[in-house]
Amino acid sequence: MGTGKENLQNLQIYCDFDGTITEKDMIITLMEQFAPQGWEAIKDAVLSRTISVQEGVGRMFAMIPSDQIQEMVEYARRIVQIRPGFAEFMDYVRRSSLEFYVTSGGMDFFVYPILAPWVPKEQIYCNRVDSTGPFIRIQWPHDCDAQCSGGCGCCKPSIMRQTRRPGCKQIVIGDSVTDAKAAKEADLVIARGYLVDICEQEHIPYRVFRDFYDVRNILEELRQEER
Ligand SMILES: [Mg+2]
Ligand SMILES: [Zn+2]
Numbered sequence: 001m002g003t004g005k006e007n008l009q010n011l012q013i014y015c016d017f018d019g020t021i022t023e024k025d026m027i028i029t030l031m032e033q034f035a036p037q038g039w040e041a042i043k044d045a046v047l048s049r050t051i052s053v054q055e056g057v058g059r060m061f062a063m064i065p066s067d068q069i070q071e072m073v074e075y076a077r078r079i080v081q082i083r084p085g086f087a088e089f090m091d092y093v094r095r096s097s098l099e100f101y102v103t104s105g106g107m108d109f110f111v112y113p114i115l116a117p118w119v120p121k122e123q124i125y126c127n128r129v130d131s132t133g134p135f136i137r138i139q140w141p142h143d144c145d146a147q148c149s150g151g152c153g154c155c156k157p158s159i160m161r162q163t164r165r166p167g168c169k170q171i172v173i174g175d176s177v178t179d180a181k182a183a184k185e186a187d188l189v190i191a192r193g194y195l196v197d198i199c200e201q202e203h204i205p206y207r208v209f210r211d212f213y214d215v216r217n218i219l220e221e222l223r224q225e226e227r
Contacts, residue, residue: 009097010167010226011219014160014182016174017104017111017126019193023081026106026114027057030072035063052151053105053178057127058138061107066131069109076110085212090118092216101125101163103156105178107138125159148181156182171222173215188222190215 018025031039039060046056064072093100102119104111104126111126128139144150145158152158160170160182172179172186175193180202183189189199189206199206207218 009099010169011098011171011222012160012163012165012168013093013098013100013171013173013219014103014156014186015100016156016172016176016179017102017106017115019175020173020179021083021086021102021115023083026076026080026110027060029079030076030110031060033075034068034072035060039063047177052153054140054143054151054153057105057153061129061136061138064136066134066136069129069131069136073109073113077113080114082114083211085214085216087118089212089216092219098219099165099168101159103154103159103182105152105154125154125156127154152178152181157185160185169222171219173209190218 015021018027028043031043042051042056042059045051046053100123102111102115102124104124106126108126108128111124112121115124125142128141130137130139140153142154142159144152144155145161147161148155148158156179164170169187170185171188171190172182173190174182174195175191176195177198179195180198183191183195183199183204184202186204189195189204190209191199191206192209196206196208198204209215209218
């Protein structure tokens, strides 16, 4: 009792996928390759917050015929670049029995196969595709709860509230504006990219990471502090 391992088990980790586990945003990468003209205007509307992430992503995928999904999966697996240290980090997560979830605004058809070597499906929260119609339709199994202002698609703060265990610290790992609401909910944010700026502006406690070796070191330091 009272071991470091026990302290680590008082952490709940919520990790973004696009631009965090992967080097590049896979939705954008897939759109560049598969979407017809017009998708960029929708992307710009999302980035300028004219429309919600949920509406924008739904509209972009609705431009793509359902029969292209298999080709998209193959393309995604071929070109994806996983951020250095992720495999080792997942090893560390397993050995330390850490509670770890991936929370992604991406879709099951590419998130599951890309993460299959390291993360079981039960630990992944993402959107689903319905390919029974002529065009791709997105389903939102993790839509916003009553405490969220809405439009997230896959609502990271809602997932954190649903899975919160009393006495545990919630750690968010992420890179961008889609992690902002989760960051406000977190006890500590491990951030890169634009999420660093958001944490600065909002006075949210954060640490910076470049790769998953950094993430591991930060969690180890946290464990030392908690002792
Ligand atoms: Mg991201
Ligand atoms: Zn939400």
